[in-house]
Amino acid sequence: MGRTLENIKKIDYSNLDKRLKSAHIVACCDVINPYCGKNGAAYVFAKQKGASAEEIKRLDAGLKHISDLVTNCDLKTMPGSGAAGGLGGGIAAFLGGELKNGFEIISSLLGLEEKIKSSDIIITGEGKTDAQTSNGKLPAGVSVLCQNHGKPCILISGCIDGDISPLYDMGITSAYATVPVIPKKLPNKTEAADALYTAALKAARDINQNHDI
Structure with a gap:
């Protein structure tokens, strides 16, 4: 078409x-x-x-x-x-x-900003993080709220492609990819779950070692 x-x-x-x-x-x-x-x-x-x-x-x-x-x-x-x-x-x-x-509509309905204000660390995520993310995607909106209230914002993404430095300026503290390189073939459910667990474990260890990240 x-x-x-x-x-x-x-x-x-x-x-x-x-x-x-x-x-x-x-x-x-x-x-x-x-x-x-x-x-x-x-x-x-x-x-x-x-x-x-x-x-x-x-x-x-x-x-x-x-x-x-x-x-x-x-x-x-x-x-x-x-x-x-x-x-x-x-x-x-x-x-x-x-x-x-x-994001503004859904976050308002959920009372997200108040929840962020009362939290210590916020973890957000999406399937693929790239240059599009800073153009209004959910992690960008979450990171701005976190920055406004001085809260660390951790991003766990399926994969990270290209330069995402604008997200750090918006409030993302650190970012983790479940798959370091975009695969030619999608992983099966077990592989995907293991990759997510590994990325989350690394993020948790970093948080544990440095509560100010």
């Missing part, structure tokens, strides 16, 4: 369910990336899904074309419109939805 985006000439909204006009739709976005461009959905996320450099270039051109057809909002600059491969932008443009920071 991505290769046909540039062929779209017109977007017809006339058959949308009439009830949508009176509905207030809120989308919780886990990233702040815009719809297209170097920080947009294609260039930031498509490689992770297996797209080649040429495919990414074409996908971005298609998304830019769609953003040019949309007149009720500026998808090129709208934070979160690149979330979920551009789904955020679709919700905003075609359903009149409001894009909000998902």
Whole structure:
């Protein structure tokens, strides 16, 4: 479908369910990336899904074309419109939805900040930590709250890829990967559990040796 985006000439909204006009739709976005461009959905996320450099270039051109057809909002600059491969932008443009920071909404519902304030050490994690993480992913949000309240924040990730130094500036104290190198073949459940245990054990030993980390 991505290769046909540039062929779209017109977007017809006339058959949308009439009830949508009176509905207030809120989308919780886990990233702040815009719809297209170097920080947009294609260039930031498509490689992770297996797209080649040429495919990414074409996908971005298609998304830019769609953003040019949309007149009720500026998808090129709208934070979160690149979330979920551009789904955020679709919700905003075609359903009149409001894009909000998902971490802020969920953390507020959970009372996360108060829990962090009353904790000694916070451990967070995700499947893969890379340059995308600092763009609004959960560990980034947790680390900022920890930094605001002077709490150590430990990150345990499935793997760490590339430079994650911005996360240390945001409040991550130390980071551990269950798999040091991204594997060509995914580990089975037992191997994954053992790797997670090993990473958690190392983190626990470091915490035990230096309670100020």
